[in-house]
Amino acid sequence: MTHALLAHYGLLQNMHVVKPVPARDKDLCRFHADDYVSFLRGITPETQQDQLRQLKRFNVGEDCPVFDGLYSFCQTYAGGSVGGAVKLNHEYCDIAINWAGGLHHAKKCEASGFCYVNDIVLSILELLKVHQRVLYVDIDIHHGDGVEEAFYTTDRVMTVSFHKFGDYFPGTGDIRDIGYSKGKYYSLNVPLDDGIDDESYQSLFKPIMGKVMEVFRPGAVVLQCGADSLSGDRLGCFNLSIKGHAECVKYMRSFNVPLLLLGGGGYTIRNVARCWCYETGVALGVELEDKMPQHEYYEYFGPDYTLHVAPSNMENKNSRQLLDEIRSKLLDNLSKLQHAPSVQFQERPPDTEFPEADEDQEDDDRRSDDSDDENEGKPFGRVKTELLDTESKDMDDKKGERASATEMNASFADISIKASNSGSAAAPPPTATDVKLEQGNSNKPDQSAPASATDMNL
Numbered sequence: 001m002t003h004a005l006l007a008h009y010g011l012l013q014n015m016h017v018v019k020p021v022p023a024r025d026k027d028l029c030r031f032h033a034d035d036y037v038s039f040l041r042g043i044t045p046e047t048q049q050d051q052l053r054q055l056k057r058f059n060v061g062e063d064c065p066v067f068d069g070l071y072s073f074c075q076t077y078a079g080g081s082v083g084g085a086v087k088l089n090h091e092y093c094d095i096a097i098n099w100a101g102g103l104h105h106a107k108k109c110e111a112s113g114f115c116y117v118n119d120i121v122l123s124i125l126e127l128l129k130v131h132q133r134v135l136y137v138d139i140d141i142h143h144g145d146g147v148e149e150a151f152y153t154t155d156r157v158m159t160v161s162f163h164k165f166g167d168y169f170p171g172t173g174d175i176r177d178i179g180y181s182k183g184k185y186y187s188l189n190v191p192l193d194d195g196i197d198d199e200s201y202q203s204l205f206k207p208i209m210g211k212v213m214e215v216f217r218p219g220a221v222v223l224q225c226g227a228d229s230l231s232g233d234r235l236g237c238f239n240l241s242i243k244g245h246a247e248c249v250k251y252m253r254s255f256n257v258p259l260l261l262l263g264g265g266g267y268t269i270r271n272v273a274r275c276w277c278y279e280t281g282v283a284l285g286v287e288l289e290d291k292m293p294q295h296e297y298y299e300y301f302g303p304d305y306t307l308h309v310a311p312s313n314m315e316n317k318n319s320r321q322l323l324d325e326i327r328s329k330l331l332d333n334l335s336k337l338q339h340a341p342s343v344q345f346q347e348r349p350p351d352t353e354f355p356e357a358d359e360d361q362e363d364d365d366r367r368s369d370d371s372d373d374e375n376e377g378k379p380f381g382r383v384k385t386e387l388l389d390t391e392s393k394d395m396d397d398k399k400g401e402r403a404s405a406t407e408m409n410a411s412f413a414d415i416s417i418k419a420s421n422s423g424s425a426a427a428p429p430p431t432a433t434d435v436k437l438e439q440g441n442s443n444k445p446d447q448s449a450p451a452s453a454t455d456m457n458l
């Protein structure tokens with residue numbers, strides 16, 4: 001529905017549309033456990049009765065049901081997000097979009113909240129190949145727990161989640177959860193209550209994100225644009241207008257830092273499509289007409305057939321005083337980050353050349369573009385937006401394949417990042433996922449890796 005709206009609003013011609021190359025087993029295993037990925041690959045609606053123990057172990061079956069094409073679905077949306085990160089890393093575009101991505105609840109070895117693999121964590125790992133610091137911002141109504149957990153102990157990724165808190169899925173995201181060890185003060189949680197409106201939301205979003213940008217200075221930003229925070233969502237309980245929601249996109253875009261826009265939740269689908277269409281316009285710097293063009297899903301948008309819908313008159317349970325307290329508490333946490341002794345704001349090393357030829361041979365077609373007119377007729381200034389289509393073709397993955405350190409060398413930075421499969425024995429918080437940054441076995445000049453770090457924990 002989103003794609004149809006983009007097409008009929010004439011937005012597709014102003015951007016570069018790319019079909020995602022499905023993520024392979026080894027791509028997914030950079031964060032997820034091997035046995036979990038094998039399970040996702042193998043499970044079918046017909047065989048699930050024989051694997052009850054595994055279903056329970058990986059939390060698949062209830063909120064996260066098995067369906068035909070499940071694994072291919074995971075490969076597609078993850079491939080879209082990682083592909084977007086690759087484009088940004090290569091400075092192929094300033095903004096990359098994958099509305100099919102943003103599945104923020106998935107854990108290293110567990111599905112959760114309609115999410116099976118965590119495309120966000122995977123795309124952040126990709127961005128970390130080039131950027132010393134990556135910022136993750138989450139405006140879905142639910143806490144971005146899977147992403148926070150993955151990066152809870154590192155100072156290279158800051159996660160900021162704005163969400164409904166208090167007797168609400170997934171239950172995490174307390175304002176007092178701020179990160180751990182090196183990651184202390186690098187997780188930010190903004191707990192909100194029912195009925196929050198545009199003005200209240202922005203009274204937190206802008207000062208907090210402005211301060212985050214100032215003190216954290218990320219090389220790239222990933223913004224999860226879950227649309228269940230909109231007014232009238234079937235599962236949500238906020239009261240944001242589409243413009244209020246999109247103001248977050250506009251604001252993050254204004255910093256001119258490479259930006260990956262992802263989807264997420266959203267359960268009143270006509271409004272999800274409206275929102276992501278409008279936000280694509282924001283990314284392109286185009287204001288769209290409210291009157292909707294005719295298209296194949298037109299009937300869903302009656303009786304008004306407009307892009308925007310008025311928020312409701314529901315009560316805003318977020319008092320001014322509560323909002324002020326939340327803002328000062330978080331700004332206070334951010335000021336501690338400024339003075340934290342372990343923090344070093346070093347400039348990132350220069351990017352490695354764009355040696356596509358250095359990609360693994362089998363990767364030659366991956367994430368390549370099917371168009372060569374990228375710079376023609378750019379009516380929207382410097383912004384070139386990638387829209388990652390959701391179609392995919394099945395792909396034969398090699399069974400049980402796990403990338404070796406050498407295979408995982410980044411093509412454009414001489415480091416590789418992988419999720420260790422060794423469990424979290426040394427990490428005190430049970431939530432910490434042990435993602436390690438390792439120096440690759442590359443024989444290229446080692447420009448990007450930190451001078452002495454051969455096994456730097458993220």
Ligand SMILES: [Zn+2]
Nearest residue numbers: 140142228265
């Ligand atoms: Zn959600």
